[in-house]
Amino acid sequence: MPRASKAAVSRSKARPPRAVQRPAPSVSARDEAYLALKRLIMTNQISAGSQILESEAAERLGMSRTPVREAMIRLEQEGIVELRSRHGMRVLPLSASDMQEIYEVLTALESTAAAIVASRGLSDEELQRLRDAVNEMDRALAKDDLLRWSQADETFHLLLVDLSGNSRIRTFVGQVWEQSNRARLLTLRLRPKPVDSNKDHAALVDAIARRDPTTAKKVHEAHRRRAGAMLTALLAEHGFKQL
Amino acid sequence: MPRASKAAVSRSKARPPRAVQRPAPSVSARDEAYLALKRLIMTNQISAGSQILESEAAERLGMSRTPVREAMIRLEQEGIVELRSRHGMRVLPLSASDMQEIYEVLTALESTAAAIVASRGLSDEELQRLRDAVNEMDRALAKDDLLRWSQADETFHLLLVDLSGNSRIRTFVGQVWEQSNRARLLTLRLRPKPVDSNKDHAALVDAIARRDPTTAKKVHEAHRRRAGAMLTALLAEHGFKQL
DNA sequence: CCGATCAATTACGTATACATTAATGTATCC
DNA sequence: GGATACATTAATGTATACGTAATTGATCGG
Incomplete structure (x- = not known):
């Protein structure tokens, strides 16, 4: 019944279909x-x-x-x-053991992604995207722009799992990444400069370019293990029980 | 009008007002x-x-x-x-590539869990629970009770990740396990008898008992890789595009 | 002064009402 | 006869209503 009146109104207006009052309810x-x-x-x-x-x-x-x-x-x-x-x-607060869990997951999933990517091989264009991310990290580091470095780091890691083509790995990595994002942000300025982190990434890209899955996997495992150990040590050192 | 019809339906069902009987709204x-x-x-x-x-x-x-x-x-x-x-x-239907993704995730996460468990060592009681699950699988297999075998298999794998203590690994493994459960059920009777699967499990428990994380991880990786290959081959063989 | 009991309040869980919009069917125009 | 505009319908997305249970806090006994 109330609908009828509404219909009548819209018909009497003859034709302002929708673009008028609905800007962008996307x-x-x-x-x-x-x-x-x-x-x-x-x-x-x-x-x-x-x-x-x-x-x-x-x-x-x-x-x-x-x-x-x-x-x-x-x-x-x-x-x-x-x-x-x-x-x-x-x-949810993040404890040191949460961070350890997260890095264990990242190590397992990302190193698998690295092996997959190295094994199937990348196109020149895809390889270039990885290299671009590495270069961006280098530039950011040279300028001491840690926030920008951190964003490039995220780009690199998510790109890697994207390129693996395994959507579940991508989802899970993204999930723990978001869970731990706060901790990374907060410790960004407490940690030593991520110089060797950049070296790890370059070595990984090389292994991928050489289509060497074994090395790619090993390099990335070592990278994540080191990063995880550094972060948990940092938290302990600064007495952070929760973040 | 919609109200009337709905009321009629619910009354035709003779549903007693739920508010009356409140047995266990747990x-x-x-x-x-x-x-x-x-x-x-x-x-x-x-x-x-x-x-x-x-x-x-x-x-x-x-x-x-x-x-x-x-x-x-x-x-x-x-x-x-x-x-x-x-x-x-x-x-969501499951394609062969979904199954491949899932087994890649299981391989990565469960083998990590195996290494963690082997590395920290288990109490006698915990070790016994793993052995119990393996024995149950053996018994079920001896009786050709595939459904029971499959349940014991699930028990074993979820127990393993539970024992790792990494709640995120546990969650993710549980998630892909549920995603692929339908496919496992449907192929249970098409696959060869899981004899070597049981052998793998026994070997894994041994490695854990010996506190040998490297072997534990390798054994489980091989186990999952084989199971994944078998299942995807099975799907291809039977022409299943979707499940 | 402290703890416990009970009433008031609050926040939620669920049901329902309402608005919005895609999908469907229909009539019209050529 | 076919495509298009338009009304209708259906299903969702959002708001609101309402009953219930938990939390709060106040009163009372010790």
Whole structure:
């Protein structure tokens, strides 16, 4: 019944189909909530361990609880937050043992990806993309721009797993990467300059170019193992129990 | 009009108002929906590629759309279904390349878990649990009870990753295990008897007992690689493009 | 002054209402 | 007869309503 009146109205208008009042609703409220919450967490604007209620988040984002709830469920599945009934969403703190778990996963999955990539071989264009990322890291390091280095590092690692063609490896690596992103950001300025990290990457690209999966895998395993050990040592040294 | 029809349906079913009988609401409707849908998928009662609308599932499960929606979001995050707007939830079919991806992930993560376990060593009681699972597989195989064998196999593999103590490895292995469960079930009777599979497991337990991480890792890598090759060959042989 | 009991409040879980938009069917125009 | 515009329908996405259970805090007994 109420619909009838609406239909009548739209017909009387004869033809302003939709472009008039609908500028760009390209993202759903749920996606908006998901992205907004994730960004707040990733950038440490919602600190680890802190809680936020569904209704708080909904008000803050200017929408109802429903899409916020659904976004929170996604974040929980991704291992970024914990949903505690009547306490809202809690950003999971990262302990040293979490970081160890994460680096074990990264070591296992990325070294496998490296072997796959080396084994199937890359086109010149693909190889160049890897080299570009390495070069970007070098440049950033030369300029002491650690944030830029860190972004290039992420680009390199995600590109590597992308090139493996294994979408599950890609998903899982992306997931633990996001889980540990906060810790990396916070320790970026505490760690020694990542000079040998860059060397590792160059060596990996060489092994891939030579189509040598065994070496590629070994190089990357060593790289991740070292990075993990460095990071956990750093956390212990600075007395960080949780991040 | 829609209200009337729905009311009529629910009354025709003679459903007593749920509020009256409150026996054991220990599980939320959302969990119930999640478990019910997952079980239907795992047991192939909802075949791959088939779709089910939110409202259909809700009616089928006797609850409203809200908890069903949330359950579907979880299943989507787990890589079991795909959510297509206005087409409901679609059970993801498994292709040969999916199986290959999955076995690459299992190889990488489980062999790492094996190395971790061997490296830290197990208590007698923990070691015994692994041996129990192996023995159960032997017994099931001797009786030609393939379903029981398959369950013991699952027990063994999940126990292994549990014992690694790495909760993320555990989660990811569990996830790809569930993704591929249907395929394993369907091919269980097509594959050769898993005799050497049992031998592999015994060899792995020995390596763990000897606290030899290198061998443990190698044994398990070979085991998974072989199983993966067997399964993909099987799928190709029988012309299965999708499962 | 401390702990326990109970009422008020709060936050959630679920159901339902409503808005939006893709998909479908239909009539019209040439 | 075929393509297109348009109304209709269907299914989703979002908001809101509501009952329930947990948390809070206040009162009371010790």
